[in-house]
Amino acid sequence: MTDSLMATYKRLPVCFERGEGAWLWDNNGKRYLDALSGIAVCGLGHAHPTVAQAISQQAETLIHTSNLYEIKQQSSLGDRLTRLAKMDRVFFSNSGAEANEAAIKIARLYGHSKGIETPAIIVMENSFHGRTMATLSATGNRKVQAGFEPLVQGFIRVPFNDIESLKTAAQTNNNIVAILVEPIQGEGGVVIPAADYLNQIRELCDQKEWLMMLDEVQTGMGRTGQMFAHQHNNIVPDVMTLAKALGNGVPIGACLAKGIAAEILVPGTHGSTFGGNPLACAAASAVIDTLEKDHLTERAAALGKRLLNEFHERLEQHEGVKEIRGCGLMIAIELDRPCGDLVGAALMLGKLLINVTADNVVRLLPPLVLTDEQADELVATLSGIIKTFLQKSSSNKT
Numbered sequence: 529m530t531d532s533l534m535a536t537y538k539r540l541p542v543c544f545e546r547g548e549g550a551w552l553w554d555n556n557g558k559r560y561l562d563a564l565s566g567i568a569v570c571g572l573g574h575a576h577p578t579v580a581q582a583i584s585q586q587a588e589t590l591i592h593t594s595n596l597y598e599i600k601q602q603s604s605l606g607d608r609l610t611r612l613a614k615m616d617r618v619f620f621s622n623s624g625a626e627a628n629e630a631a632i633k634i635a636r637l638y639g640h641s642k643g644i645e646t647p648a649i650i651v652m653e654n655s656f657h658g659r660t661m662a663t664l665s666a667t668g669n670r671k672v673q674a675g676f677e678p679l680v681q682g683f684i685r686v687p688f689n690d691i692e693s694l695k696t697a698a699q700t701n702n703n704i705v706a707i708l709v710e711p712i713q714g715e716g717g718v719v720i721p722a723a724d725y726l727n728q729i730r731e732l733c734d735q736k737e738w739l740m741m742l743d744e745v746q747t748g749m750g751r752t753g754q755m756f757a758h759q760h761n762n763i764v765p766d767v768m769t770l771a772k773a774l775g776n777g778v779p780i781g782a783c784l785a786k787g788i789a790a791e792i793l794v795p796g797t798h799g800s801t802f803g804g805n806p807l808a809c810a811a812a813s814a815v816i817d818t819l820e821k822d823h824l825t826e827r828a829a830a831l832g833k834r835l836l837n838e839f840h841e842r843l844e845q846h847e848g849v850k851e852i853r854g855c856g857l858m859i860a861i862e863l864d865r866p867c868g869d870l871v872g873a874a875l876m877l878g879k880l881l882i883n884v885t886a887d888n889v890v891r892l893l894p895p896l897v898l899t900d901e902q903a904d905e906l907v908a909t910l911s912g913i914i915k916t917f918l919q920k921s922s923s924n925k926t
């Protein structure tokens with residue numbers, strides 16, 4: 529469309545003009561069903577009136593001051609988030625990568641405070657933590673790292689969902705200070721670990737005095753059917769990062785911490801010009817208000833079950849479908865072949881927004897406000913498109 533933008537994204541040839549709930553309209557007036565929510569960002573759907581009103585009221589009053597001064601909206605959002613997450617303190621950033629940067633800096637300061645000169649953080653294969661230098665170094669995907677060497681040092685990589693290799697790493701390294709892990713790997717293909725994986729990590733971290741750091745940038749804010757995904761396990765991490773759905777589209781991230789980890793950052797060690805400004809915090813407070821008032825976390829759990837059941841019924845026996853899995857409204861249909869073409873097909877033929885990640889995994893992240901009728905439409909449209917795709921691509925194979 530224009531050459532003035534750096535070519536960081538291969539964009540689909542559609543431009544949306546307005547939205548309402550799970551609906552989007554393009555600039556030709558055509559209506560689409562959004563089963564991606566701007567990659568798990570617009571959990572409350574588009575143009576949510578409560579969020580829109582909070583933003584416009586705040587914009588008319590005060591958008592930004594500075595973290596050199598007290599910010600009432602930031603303090604009250606901090607109180608609510610720490611209470612919800614059973615954490616002690618929070619640092620506000622503008623994105624997921626920045627929230628993870630804060631977590632990584634906390635882990636390193638924690639290590640140095642224990643006399644460890646080259647502190648190391650255990651990270652997972654197949655993980656995604658962001659695109660800044662430290663977070664891409666923590667990320668377990670060579671495609672994200674290639675060309676950006678030298679990478680940031682101090683990360684030890686182990687397979688995801690494998691407690692034994694964590695224990696082996698513990699035996700062979702004496703400089704480990706933390707584990708950074710996603711409760712469910714999102715970009716990695718909606719990889720759901722064993723039910724007690726996080727509990728075992730909690731136990732190991734307690735035993736070794738490591739910080740358990742959860743990247744809930746994608747899984748947080750009700751997406752999985754709990755406010756935070758680790759609440760399925762009845763544990764509390766030492767550090768948790770949030771972003772994506774926290775502001776329903778207004779950029780805001782958060783790094784929450786508990787106990788000793790909450791006391792590590794002091795004046796001069798970290799900061800952000802924009803982080804936690806009145807506008808972003810007003811939006812995030814409106815998001816939490818709405819999640820609570822409309823019981824959207826419970827809704828995500830119920831809708832997730834319904835969608836999984838229906839996809840199982842329609843696609844499970846189909847040749848080419850490897851696995852259908854999900855947790856709340858984080859849903860994956862894994863195929864036995866690369867299926868990136870499905871994104872364009874769903875958009876053009878089905879007027880449906882979906883995503884494909886890890887090459888062969890159809891990923892659905894619909895808004896938590898999806899109606900039952902929209903859920904049925906999603907299942908019917910997508911099942912048809914996947915079946916057609918599988919038939920065509922198997923006849924092409926030979």
Ligand SMILES: *Cc1c(COP(=O)(O)O)cnc(C)c1O
Binds near residue numbers: 746
């Ligand atoms: C999206 C994502 C990030 C990066 O967030 P940005 O806001 O794009 O920097 C980090 N971790 C996880 C798990 C994510 O899904």
